[in-house]
Amino acid sequence: MRKKAVKNAGMIRIYLNMAWKLLQKNLLSIVIFETVYRLFSSQLVSRLANAAINFSLKQLGTSYMTSENFNKIMLHPLTLLLIFGILLVFFFCMLFEIYAVMAALEASWKRKRISVPVMMLAGGRGAAQFVRARPWTWFFYMAASFPYLWLHSSYSAIRSMKLLQVSLTKIFNAFPAYWIPVVLTILLVAFSFVFSYTIPFRCMMTEKEKNTHLRVRQTLEKRVLRELGINVSFQVMIFLITWVLYLIFGTAVVAYAKLVKTPSTVVSTVIVYGDWVKSTMSLIGGAFGLVGSITYLYLIFIRSSRKGYQKSRTTKKPSSKLVRTFCGPVTAVVLTIAMLAGETVYLVYAMRATRAEATASSQYISVSAHRGGARKAPENTMSAIKYAVDSMSDYAEIDVQETSDGEIVLMHDTNLKRTTGLNASIWTLTYDEISQLDAGVRFNKKFRGEQIPKLEEVIAYAKGKINLNIEVKYNGHNQNIVKKVVKIIEDNDFVDQCVLTSMNYNFLRQAKKINPDIKTGYTMKMSYGGLEDMDAADFFSVKYTYITESFVEHAHSLGKEVCAWTLNYQGDMQRMVNCGVDNIITDDPELVRKVILGTTDRNPGFVSLLGYALK
Incomplete structure (x- = not known):
């Protein structure tokens, strides 16, 4: 047993070294892409969700939703249809992100640099190709891999999205015993862990489903449990690193408030900026979790035999002059700076709207x-x-x-x-x-x-x-x-x-x-x-x-x-x-x-x- 544990620890170190070497080549591009894309996609999905629910409320002849009319509104066919539409957008955004990160990893594997615009181009092209090749099943593939790939974003998403929180509470309470949804959730996450091993094969190759499943079985043959153990260790490590960063940022906020702010505004400052820390760590933790998970899965993929595989068209070089210009080094730098500047302006504006100095409201409470x-x-x-x-x-x-x-x-x-x-x-x-x-x-x-x-x-x-x-x-x-x-x-x-x-x-x-x-x-x-x-x-x-x-x-x-x-x-x-x-x-x-x-x-x-x- 001890030898097995030592062997597994050695395998984890090997995977970590491989992952770091793979990420190191294009780490800056991946960080910038995740910074820009996570904020954009989260705002896009949340605003679309708000618009969809408000539209549903209007069509149902009411302007508000409370706990009393929640079931009636959420179970209405129109609302369910709109929710499905939001899920389509969300899963396409997730697919886009997977392809973009995969493109960076593939470039690193080939010892090439990749810019943020090229990652976005690869993400869009790959996601569109994936949907075209699987028009009736792509949604279910993303839904099946979601619990695993979004494992580190789930808690913060549920906590920040009150409507989602209430919905899950209602679903949880609908079961006759509390342990039933707990067991179902554990089984769902376990299935997603296993299913996600097929994602890089589906994304990087255009093969029939039976060939994909065969290749995954051959790759994991006789070491499924060991790989799952390594996978879980990866996730635990990502979780611990995220929480250490969370603690560091929280400590920095407290230190800033204690050193700079007046005693009457210290608590208020810590609470307001603490909210920003939580929001920031939600994005960082989610990005860190997805990139780490995709990197691990990609390492499994590159260790497999590619004999007889047909490469995905996303690996082809850009063909049109417009696309080549878009992917050029000067354009890439300009576009990247423009995206970062735009999001910086947005964040500064959003932070200025908060009231970190409040000790009481302007009127009597x-x-x-x-x-x-x-x-x-x-x-x-x-x-x-x-x-x-x-x-x-x-x-x-x-x-x-x-x-x-x-x-x-x-x-x-x-x-x-x-x-x-x-x-x-x-x-x-x-x-x-x-x-x-x-x-x-x-x-x-x-x-x-x-x-x-x-x-x-x-x-x-x-x-x-x-x-x-x-x-x-x-x-x-x-x-x-x-x-x-x-x-x-x-x-x-x-x-x-x-x-x-x-x-x-x-x-x-x-x-x-x-x-x-x-x-x-x-x-x-x-x-x-x-x-x-x-x-x-x-x-x-x-x-x-x-x-x-x-x-x-x-x-x-x-x-x-x-x-x-x-x-x-x-x-x-x-x-x-x-x-x-x-x-x-x-x-x-x-x-x-x-x-x-x-x-x-x-x-x-x-x-x-x-x-x-x-x-």
């Missing part, structure tokens, strides 16, 4: 205590409301539901088990039964005997002390709850001291119809698309992970405010301050207030700041 003050007291109880008042919160955010006898009480869950221990739905019990339950002892013994309060009781206490954000929950058993909540608000002369929110947009319509003076907010787990048609909402209450500076600016341009929920981490609070939100919902209102005023953690440690940069 109000603070809402989540469920009254769920970190310091049992949620949605009088003790929680009292804490919200003591913490000088602007609002106490509460949830209301209806009992079986029509009373409006404070409760977030439809089931009472989590907060009281009783496994029963709230609409099955009367208020007398609910009032006997202990809503405090599960939080802390000192709150033993805490009751579930009525909305009237909370309003009576809050009047003149604190505003209320009353979120009306929909559970399918409370069709008339809005009418009752509005009546309670009106009877207690509390219209000017509260807002009414809900994830059910029809509830907001009902509230506006009954009393247009009540300020309403649409609570959303996610938001995508336009907001122009949401007249029943005076503001938007959105999960903070889906809020961006552009979203806030768009909402403000419509005369709407933005409320972010639920933030308990200082870095996330600062990020929302940078975005310019109008209200922050939190379990720790005292910390939010300090962040807004720029009075907390004014001299954080290096490790804490590094955590902000890398989170």
Whole structure:
């Protein structure tokens, strides 16, 4: 076993030496190409995806997408067709990149130099030829190799693309057990690892499929497991190098902020530039992963026997005068400089649009205590409301539901088990039964005997002390709850001291119809698309992970405010301050207030700041 391990380690060193020699000849061209192409292709695909989804929303008669209408919109035939079109563009871009990198490796193997424009020409010509030769199967070949070739880009892509994140979450949750999608994902990646060995043979040669499979089997015969082990080692090494670079860049950002910026803007600077580090490392890691993987596969290819193979036409010399001029040394240098200059201008413009100096928004940011003050007291109880008042919160955010006898009480869950221990739905019990339950002892013994309060009781206490954000929950058993909540608000002369929110947009319509003076907010787990048609909402209450500076600016341009929920981490609070939100919902209102005023953690440690940069 030890001899086998030593032998495998020796093989890895051999592959690394071969890979370095292969890359070294045209390393500069590959780096410049990947820098230019990755930024361009990522912007192209993301903008096309945004345009496609917005077009679909418009055709379906709505301007926005939320968690509530997500399935209806995403599973519509038009949306599915547009998604397939985006995938075609994406996979063609991936095929283009593969051919361009292959061209550089082939040139290095022949000990020749290659320029960036020639790499692009080879990429375009090779991708077009590949599609023409396999008009009905090229898409599936790219889809099969995608998990392997994009292994190092997947996490950052999912994290940055919220719509993709939500889609994968929905798919994951659709399975009856969590282990099923995990196993399927592992099997998919394993299949992609094996399938990808055919990619250089398909790209570099024009052979029949059966010949391709035969050559791959002959090349890997009796050493499949060893090659897979080396392949995995390659991927682990790429991953470690990428994370070391990530750590270095993050450390540089923190050092810059500590040395150059004032104490009040250090955290904000680290967070904003940390986002740029994450975006940059997403491109670098993805490029590094794909180039490394293609290089390894190409090494397998050049070790195989090419006897009887028909070379791809992409290796032919340029024929037309225009193409020869395009590939000339002077033109290549000019075009390369022009591409780098254009992308530099774009990056500088994008960075200048961010606000790295923010310590608070230009207007007042109000603070809402989540469920009254769920970190310091049992949620949605009088003790929680009292804490919200003591913490000088602007609002106490509460949830209301209806009992079986029509009373409006404070409760977030439809089931009472989590907060009281009783496994029963709230609409099955009367208020007398609910009032006997202990809503405090599960939080802390000192709150033993805490009751579930009525909305009237909370309003009576809050009047003149604190505003209320009353979120009306929909559970399918409370069709008339809005009418009752509005009546309670009106009877207690509390219209000017509260807002009414809900994830059910029809509830907001009902509230506006009954009393247009009540300020309403649409609570959303996610938001995508336009907001122009949401007249029943005076503001938007959105999960903070889906809020961006552009979203806030768009909402403000419509005369709407933005409320972010639920933030308990200082870095996330600062990020929302940078975005310019109008209200922050939190379990720790005292910390939010300090962040807004720029009075907390004014001299954080290096490790804490590094955590902000890398989170």
